[in-house]
Amino acid sequence: MFVTGLVLAAEGSPHLGVPKQLLAYQGSTLLDASLETARECGFDQLIVTLGTASEQVRERVDLDGARVIESPHADTGSSSIVPALDAVDRRTDGIVVMLGDQPGVTSATVWSLVAEVAGPSTPIGVSRYDNGRGNPCWFGRELFGELRQLRSDQDIWAVIAASRHPVTDVDAVGNIPLRVESWDDYQSLVAQPHTRGLDPPVVPPAALPTRGRITRRPHHRRRV
Template sequence: MFVTGLVLAAESSPQAGVPWQLLPHEGEPLLGSAVGAARGCGFDQLIVTLGSAAAQVRDRVDFDGVRVVESPHADIGSSSIVPALDAVDRRTDGLIILLGDQPGVTPAAVWSLVAEVATPLGISRYDDGPGHPVWFARELFGELRTLRTDDDLWQLAGRHPVTQVDAIGNIPPRLGRGAADANRHVGTMRRRRRAPAGDGPAAPIV
């Protein structure tokens, strides 16, 4: 199976005048940590989306071996997933979507999801709820192209069966743009989820 990793890092949301991608994390920029973690997963292809802060981020983050896709309008409601799909290798069977401010996602979580997913859409189920990584099979790429924002991808969870695959521990914390929104997203997920634990429709947090 050919698997593409897609790290979403296009929204800017600067903190104290610094793009969240460049916030310090364990001696390097936050996005650098997330990209390093994604490299460690051993994807057949790795893509990262960048937004209006792309020039600053490129100067500070090592993207060796990574396909970078710029989506400068992501801050005003344009999905960075749509242009990223144009860069996906034609051999790809599916996408693993990761977040650029969540470097704590492990290769074990990624490959457990790939190995056990039984539907075109799969999510990881941690002790405290569903979260990333998320799997989208190629057959859903057409629907991904209709998204207006990256957050809209969760609308697909209400249209298709979803496999939830167990991941160890709690959801890895979001350390950048997602930190301030974490409680809001958890609340949204809990209101929208319809299925009990196990396979079935779900609306995971973003």
């Protein structure tokens, strides 16, 4: 199976005043951490979307191994998934959607998801955490037509909720990993035990310059 990883990092951060992709995190940046996890997954193809902060991100984040798709209108709510679909390899069976501001997602979670959607065609796969559904998500090629109609990236959840296709929930460990959408989110993230002592929260935080194959693993699933 040919799998494309899609890291969404085009969303702006008007409440922060600085590009959240460049916030300091574990010795590099928030986006670096998310991309490092994506590389660990060993996707056959890796795509990352960038928005209006693209020039700054390109200067400071290691984008090695990823195809960059510009989506400057994402700040106004347009979907960055739509232009990214044009770059998806024609051999791709489906895409795994990850978020560039959610570094707590692990490669193990991605492996579990991909292991479940391997084999018979699975149109939609969603990570099911203790407190609900979250990323990463899987969309088979048969969903690309619907994804091209998205108005915003957040609308993937409407597609999941209203889809005529079956949805496979794949168990993920713990609660949904924290996303950084505000200063409080960022300070909570860097204060978590696994990051404590690496990047103490500061206001404003510094923006720092900064880099397998998919493995099948056993797990449980729920199909709805």
